[in-house]
Amino acid sequence: MDEEATTLTMKVAGGNRAAWAVLAGFCASLVGIGLARFAYTPLLPAIIGARWFAPSLAAYLGAANLAGYLAGALAGRPLAAKWSPAPVLRGMMLLATIACLACAVPVSFVWFFAWRFLSGLAGGALMVLAAPAVLPLVPPSRRGLAGGVIFMGVGVGIVLSGTLVPLWLRQGIRETWLGLAALSLLLSALAWKGWPAQTRPAAAEPSHRRPAAPSRPLRALYVEYALNAAGWVPHMIFLVDFVARGLGLGLQAGAHYWVLFGIGASAGPVLAGMLADRIGFGPALRASFALEAVAVLIPALGLGAAWLAASSVIVGAFVTGTVPLVLGRVHELLVHHPTLQGPAWQTATVGFALFQALAAYGLSFLFAHDGGDYARLFVIGACAMGLALIIDLFVIRSPAGP
Template sequence: MPNRPTPAAPRELHPVQVIAGGICGLVLTVGLARFAYTPLLPLMQAQAGLSDAAAGWLAAINYLGYMSGALLAARLEDARLRHRLYSAGLCLSLLITLAMGMAPNIWLWALSRYLGGLCGAAGMLLGSGLVLGWLMRQGRRPELGLHFMGLGLGIVVSALGVMGMSRLNLSWALQWQGFAFAGLLFLLPAWAWRPSVAPAAAASVVPAVLPSRAWLWMMGLMYFCAGWGFVINATFTVAIVERQPLLSGQGPWAWLLVGLAAVPAVFAWDRVARRFGELKALLLAFGLQVIGVLLPALHGGLAAALGGALLYGATFIGIVSLTLALVGRRSPANPGKAMARLTLGYGLAQVGAPALSGVWVQASGSFHGALWLTAAVLMLGMGLLLRLIWLERRL
């Protein structure tokens, strides 16, 4: 009897491929499925009649989906299931982006935003956990800085996409559909270069070193404050600029500046963290973000708006990458699960903040109150970081 050919071994990926695939996954699941909403919001309000309150609620629903995904990810132990759900999130991101441009229907938009939140959780938590776990198994330094470039690149893609399609006078609906087709370019490498999961035997040799409950609570509260600061800017940056009479039409440029600042910032914050430690680097990032939030509240000029956008882009990426990398390194047995648990506070803030701010803006006709409240929440986060730094000095 002839010998049957043995099945080919799975092709080994190069670390560059895994990181590039993770970046493309973030661009697709977060940059397009989520961030495209920000530069398209003024156009949707002008052409589809979307109100400030409805815009805030849609953002809140998106983050409700994100929080639902974080809850699910926090309970997942099976690495293969996490891999399958991440793969599903990649494909679903294209469909929900396409659905946003199907009709000016608030219920369709709400469903799309909720599913988009689930996709964002798949990319940010499951995908990041898979990339980090793969790097750790390969003996590579487990840093997510390069991976999180996908967040800044996603913003750049969404900003350039709106600027380019607006020059063609495409409607809000056609622009959403254009983003869906552009997403195919990111789906292909994200799918082909998905990191493999560890076999059960290999996974069991990783020691389960878990942070203390008190440390996780403090970090979770700090990350709640970071989520509040993130979502206000992520939702309303373009709208804040467009509402100022002298800055009409400049909103996409502010959003592009956010992305351009975010892409290289991951390297800068990594260097700061190496020199001073992650917690002190986070404290600096929070302080700079407070300044960025208050600049457009204190002055209505273009310089203040662009300065706020620049500081936001340069800081939010550092807060996310430093926090998730820190908790992931302290939970090597299942970094994605640890990230998801910490993200619950981040997601809770992202559900409440845009809904409250949208109603407030519609009632007052100004973003100033929402910006001052955001600065106060970020300062609370700074207080929590000072407490964490003090506690670690005592250890």
Template sequence: MSSAVRQRQGPLLVSGAIALLLGIGLGRYAFTPLIPSLVQAGWFSAEQTAELGAINLLGYLVGAATAHLMVRRLGPRAVIGGALAALTLSLLSCALPGGMIWYGPWRLIAGWAAATLTIVVTPIVMGRMPAARRPAASAIVFTGMGVGTITASLLVPLLAEAGIATTWIAVGVLGGVLAGWSWRAVWRHLPAGSAATNTQDGGSEPATPEPASWPVVTLIIVAYGLNSAGYVPHSLYWVDYIARELGRGLAVGNACWLALGVGGLLGPALGGYAAARLGFRAALIVAFLAMTAATALPLASSSLAALGVSSFMVGAMVPAIITLTAGTVVEIAPADRRQQIWGWATLSFAVAQTLGGFGMSALYASADSYRATIALGALLLCLGAGCVITAAVLGRQRTSPATR
């Protein structure tokens, strides 16, 4: 490959990572480390912050359900530009203390923009990469989630001392600068129609030699959804749980959130390494088991070591499971149904996360403890692990000589 081609691909990869950094890192998770400050300042009660987290998940669900239709009608250039603008505006608007009536819609919009950017940008980047570079490109793009989480964990606590409004304005300005650069560098040059997602290397994907049965596909989709619901306690309540419920203070809570972000940064690479050594499906089982254990660990011990390990491992396994599930879908799905099945998996992720967000918000209000939500999250992940193990067993039975 010529150096000129690699130079053109560089801004595309960086812009793809920025899209996930903005959507997931800032649009969704900049709110989490600010929850204690919002409660202490009297902007919201703890129950209201949990509801706002669930509203953000609802926005993610709406984005997952509408992104493909919007691209078909408006084209990817308009959809990406609209999502970047809406996300930046939502961050800046949260600087105003307007209560639930004001915050709710903006958190909904932030969730919509996060899902839309994730669903629309990723296939555009992958479609413009030569087949040999797609694994590395995928790791770079998904690393944006971890970088965004780390940015939020470092920036938000420092700015919170200057005030909540100052924090949101700074985060919004940062988001606007990154969105503006990626728009000028890449997204404004996209064709207006669906041709933006076409493969540019002229290659074709090899057909799946023996696609799995639909029960196997269904189990993988269900497991992917259970993973998203099981992650809700760490993604929404983790800092507040450590800082207030455990009484360890905001500094420890933010340090654990940083560890979660570091894990998220390394997760795609860990998933790729495991897949190269074990295969996608075996690595997916290992990732689910590791995530289940890491989520349940704080129930057994609230020591700093346990909290740190739980933070890092959960942060790492979330993007690892995303990467491994995508690879598993490519392996088991018929070649002409891969995109559709990945869409179903994404929708499963969003629906389960939304239901989990509202359900765990109600559970917290009833139990008055985040431990109950953590226990439920671990249970859901255990069920997800059971699904991927069952899928692997069914897959082996289908491909064994006795069943051919």
């Protein structure tokens, strides 16, 4: 009887640790991506209007965050290997908080650029480290849902950026940055003790053999995730402008579609994770590619407000929902090589960040030089999604497929 009670107590304690760790992961994605990146979008017009920076300089500040995200994705695992994941995760959440605080004082363009870069670096490192630190505590049958909850923080941040920021802006831009810093600090404190007490990653056993090259399905997954990053860019950058200026409906209508995008991004990870727990990460990922391709194409077809709203919600859902699906797929493909799962996830995240930045600059250049053709942007995004699906279907049907 005592043994049964002890076993039950251990299970409850383990469940509590897992729940706190998942909450910490949720807070990390909310602070590092949801607030540190997406809160800048509704702040940008106010920053330009208050003449903090000229429009051309303000655009570079948005790019600074993307560049920092790539740097953070590259630096995350080396930092964790040196100091262990938990201290690095805490430090990166505090760095994102300090970056918001520093942006409340527009000392100079260089000052602001540096802090936007550092906020992106924090977000990239948190994206690489948070979920892999948490998911080992979660039973395999529940990892899809747990990953969904973690990355739901990104969507919640988008919703908050479309609601709290406009309210805070009534008090002023400086006060808005201070509010973002206070919220980030609160979330950092909530997550502080939730991180697993891990030591530095164990060194691999010495071997005279060269490390095995990534399998064909894993290499294909890297490409598919990068193509998804490119395919989302038309909605992430041009959706509000398309509604406001392309359709002539004004900024207020554009903001409504952005909130719909955020609502989808909030629910997407959990729904995608639950689907993956039922049918597997591979089939769920292929279903997401097919739905995304159609949803990204919808704005180019001019089907009306209801279809555009559906497109906003669906694409928003998969912008965040695809992340736990890809992470889970990485774990599936490397189930017998757990020490390779972290590096593989870092590689996927770096490819994602690189293609997202390249697509953002490339589509912006194309838009500026082809007379402002919005439809072409959404067609290109849909093609990227369709290509990801074709690659995945080809790999699973090939003799070397899984």
